[in-house]
Amino acid sequence: MSSPKLIDQVRTIARVKHYSRKTEEAYVNWIKRFIWFHHKRHPNEMAENEIRQFLAHLAVDLHVSLSTQTVALSALLFLYRDVLKLPLLFLEDVERAKPSRRLPAVFSKAEVQTILTQLSGTHLLLASLLYGAGLRLMEAIRLRVKDVDFPANQIVVREGKGNVDRVTMLPQSIKFWLREHLTRVKFLHDHDLKEGFGGVYLPYALERKYINASTEWGWQYVFPSLKRSKDPRSGAVRRHHTAPESLQRAVKAAVKRAQISKHGSCHTFRHSFATHLLEDGYDIRTVQELLGHKDVRTTMIYTHVLNRGGRGVKSPLD
Numbered sequence: 001m002s003s004p005k006l007i008d009q010v011r012t013i014a015r016v017k018h019y020s021r022k023t024e025e026a027y028v029n030w031i032k033r034f035i036w037f038h039h040k041r042h043p044n045e046m047a048e049n050e051i052r053q054f055l056a057h058l059a060v061d062l063h064v065s066l067s068t069q070t071v072a073l074s075a076l077l078f079l080y081r082d083v084l085k086l087p088l089l090f091l092e093d094v095e096r097a098k099p100s101r102r103l104p105a106v107f108s109k110a111e112v113q114t115i116l117t118q119l120s121g122t123h124l125l126l127a128s129l130l131y132g133a134g135l136r137l138m139e140a141i142r143l144r145v146k147d148v149d150f151p152a153n154q155i156v157v158r159e160g161k162g163n164v165d166r167v168t169m170l171p172q173s174i175k176f177w178l179r180e181h182l183t184r185v186k187f188l189h190d191h192d193l194k195e196g197f198g199g200v201y202l203p204y205a206l207e208r209k210y211i212n213a214s215t216e217w218g219w220q221y222v223f224p225s226l227k228r229s230k231d232p233r234s235g236a237v238r239r240h241h242t243a244p245e246s247l248q249r250a251v252k253a254a255v256k257r258a259q260i261s262k263h264g265s266c267h268t269f270r271h272s273f274a275t276h277l278l279e280d281g282y283d284i285r286t287v288q289e290l291l292g293h294k295d296v297r298t299t300m301i302y303t304h305v306l307n308r309g310g311r312g313v314k315s316p317l318d
Contacts, residue, residue, distance in 0.1 A: 006043070007031070009083050015233070017082070018203065030075035043079060048089055051076050104271040105262050106305050112272055115264070118254035122223060125174065125181055126247050127254075129155075130269035132171030134290050137248070137266045141241050145182065146218030150175060157292065159203065166292040182222065189220050192239060197228060199238045214238075274302045 007028055014024040031043075034054050038046060051073075058064045058072060080086045107115065112131055119127050129140045139157050147156040153170045170178075192198040199214040200221060206213060213219055221241040228239050248266055255264045262268075270291070277287050288299040 006083075010079065013082050014078075021233070026071055027075040027078055030072045031079050034072075034076060034079075043084060044086070047080075047086070051088075103305050104301065105264055105268050106275045106302075107260070107262065107264060107268055107272045109272075109276060111258070111260055111262075112269070114258045115251070115254045115260065118257045119250060122181070122242065123247055123250040125177060126223060127251060127266070127269060128171065128174050130266055131273050132174060133168045134270050134273035135168070136270060137244050141221075141223060141244050141247075143222040144218065145185075145220050145222055148178065148182075148222060150179070164292060164294075166289065168290045178222075185220065185222065185224060186217065188224065188239075189217060192228070197238060199236065201231065201238065201240065271302070271305075274299065275305055278302055279306055 010028055010031060011024060014027060019027070034051075035041065035043065037054050037057060038050055041050075054076070055069060055073060058069050064072075077088065080088050116124060116127060116131075126140050129135050129143075130137065133140075133155055135143075135155075135157065142158075143155070144158070147158060148170065149156065150170065153172065153175075154167050155170050157166050157168060159165065189198055193215060200219055202210075202214050202219060221239075223242045224239045225242050228237055230237050231240075244266075251264070251266050251269075255262075274287055274291055277290070278284065284296060284299055284303070287302070288296050291299060293299045
């Protein structure tokens with residue numbers, strides 16, 4: 001097993017770089033697997049050749065997906081370049097998993113409505129935001145009160161994928177419902193304050209810069225956890241955001257109850273959001289901005305799943 005000191009260094013630098021806890025845990029896991037694969041040799045004793053062998057093992061022997069292999073490579077590059085400060089030459093001849101060319105699953109508008117009728121409470125509100133605003137699961141889960149702009153009918157997504165902020169719409173049909181939800185959350189927050197709690201996790205060094213910001217209403221999560229818990233990093237007891245697994249399970253069960261045969265998940269709502277906007281005639285650049293895609297080619301995949309039959313071509317039989 002690698003020495004605790006090395007893993008401690010990995011965790012420390014990941015936090016200095018403001019990586020999410022999920023990314024930190026993923027990197028630690030892949031670094032440990034890399035060391036175990038090479039019979040517990042210290043990474044200082046290894047370099048490009050050992051990295052190539054490990055990635056080839058993932059692709060050829062374990063048949064992992066391209067995205068999984070990419071995360072593993074990112075973890076090892078982080079280890080060598082940021083933690084060990086050892087330069088790596090360009091990694092050539094790496095046996096990569098073949099990229100998937102699968103089209104995303106998309107619900108029809110009728111299917112979306114059927115699934116939503118199978119949900120209730122906070123799960124229904126969250127799923128409505130995934131579909132109605134095109135949010136990713138964690139973007140909705142981590143939403144802060146200050147980033148919901150009711151007068152402007154918009155939501156500001158902070159630190160989305162690629163650490164980029166963007167603006168998307170606030171669906172008119174859930175505004176009243178969302179206000180009612182926030183009234184209940186405000187009552188919960190006030191109760192926490194009375195009991196000597198009420199603080200919330202703040203990104204980067206904002207907690208040191210703005211001493212009282214963590215207890216301010218605007219910084220609270222729109223979807224807080226029902227219970228307070230201890231922060232595994234700081235040890236502070238506070239109310240974190242709700243767990244994503246809860247919504248994932250609820251959506252999976254709702255799809256099943258709706259008797260929809262497609263393989264659907266929380267992310268399918270986002271795919272459906274993009275596809276339905278294009279079906280309604282909205283410009284692809286507008287959809288790109290709402291989704292927060294860097295490259296319009298990423299957005300263009302949805303033109304292949306529009307409800308127009310094979311490649312949008314009309315059959316000669318019709």
